[in-house]
């Protein structure tokens with residue numbers, strides 16, 4: 001769901017210049033690192049990509065040859081892994097949710113909650129290691145023992161935030177080679193230092209806590225800030241089937257960001273490997289890109305998110321276009337004339353005006369942002385399984401947001417998934433009108449995804465799978481009641497087969513054991529039942 005992060009930064013449009021100024025120290029580090037990490041010429045020939053450098057992106061990957069959709073680019077294990085920064089406690093071994101109740105299983109050594117004594121991540125390098133356990137055991141009173149039902153979300157968050165930082169600092173001590181691979185990553189430390197609010201947050205919540213409360217007096221503040229920067233800039237958020245973790249990978253971090261990227265990635269639930277593929281054809285010398293932000297969010301929010309965490313203002317084709325490549329997924333209904341659309345005049349001016357295309361009405365970006373936050377909060381208050389609640393949300397905001405607005409799309413996406421799967425709304429229980437509604441939400445959503453996240457992407461696979469069912473059911477009932485001809489029925493069945501084939505091909509690329517892979521399997525089974 002969009003828009004959960006708080007913005008620590010003031011919005012201005014200066015970051016490209018600041019990025020380039022980023023300090024001679026950072027540039028030297030980068031040049032040195034470029035030399036160390038660039039593959040040798042023989043290695044480079046075999047790889048489908050090579051590392052290049054630009055003043056805007058820093059290091060980034062480009063295709064060595066034309067690449068077809070679905071080609072594997074990178075498959076690698078994490079250099080480091082740890083819990084996400086969140087108020088939800090997770091097992092330190094496998095990153096599945098745990099509770100803080102008294103009966104929750106806990107590590108006998110350090111008292112941190114774990115999913116159980118047989119967790120595969122215990123004493124594993126991608127989980128709760130003995131070194132980590134020993135360090136926490138010596139500080140039980142400030143680490144695991146504070147994690148009780150009495151701890152509020154902020155305290156829980158503060159404790160979990162430290163875990164990955166401590167893991168990387170331990171790596172520095174115990175595995176310098178592995179740590180060197182992390183140290184070469186961009187941290188934007190100098191730019192972060194200029195942001196008083198952000199710097200103070202890390203100084204108080206991380207540096208001081210580790211040094212004073214956790215009695216890790218030997219830690220140098222500078223090193224801790226550097227690690228925090230590396231994590232913010234380079235982490236992937238991964239996880240399957242309820243697990244949630246953040247990870248640093250040795251090469252995948254090099255991909256530049258684009259709001260309509262040409263790669264897609266997934267992760268293996270047992271090894272936490274990342275598997276990165278092209279999602280569409282990529283020309284030779286084209287930059288390989290992925291999206292650091294949630295693709296189905298509006299430009300104002302995506303850019304603020306990237307600036308906040310990754311310290312750059314995105315200026316991609318989509319961000320530069322007030323209509324977001326024709327999707328218009330940020331446009332508001334004009335509150336004055338009620339017919340026009342209100343859009344950012346220049347979306348690259350983060351604090352610039354928004355204007356109606358039919359009347360003289362104007363809004364400041366801050367006002368737009370406030371309105372979006374309010375609507376987003378309303379959406380987040382609705383349970384994801386609450387069909388009437390989500391339908392009501394669509395009704396309430398249809399005169400405020402344009403039909404493709406990302407917040408309406410977000411509600412429609414939830415509805416696509418729950419119509420047909422929720423008790424009371426299972427397909428055989430649904431009225432033809434509700435089935436038709438599921439179909440139309442799926443089609444609206446797919447149209448946008450085809451532009452913003454095209455090709456072999458998980459979102460397209462999932463939505464195509466959802467779409468096949470209403471098309472099939474409605475075609476069957478229309479044919480049986482004589483409303484459509486045999487020819488029309490066969491045309492609709494052909495569409496069902498196509499939807500199932502594409503969703504199977506996309507979703508079976510997801511790792512075994514994941515929900516998406518199971519859906520891909522279900523698509524394959526449905527096709528074989530249809531004799532295809």
Ligand SMILES: C[S@@+](CC[C@H](N)C(=O)[O-])C[C@H]1O[C@@H](n2cnc3c(N)ncnc32)[C@H](O)[C@@H]1O
Nearest residue numbers: 056057058059186233234253254256257310312
């Ligand atoms: C995960 S790192 C990518 C690797 C990085 N370029 C390096 O040399 O280490 C993310 C950083 O790359 C730069 N970057 C990536 N995509 C960008 C884009 N589209 N525009 C500007 N800077 C970008 C930003 O400095 C960002 O903080």
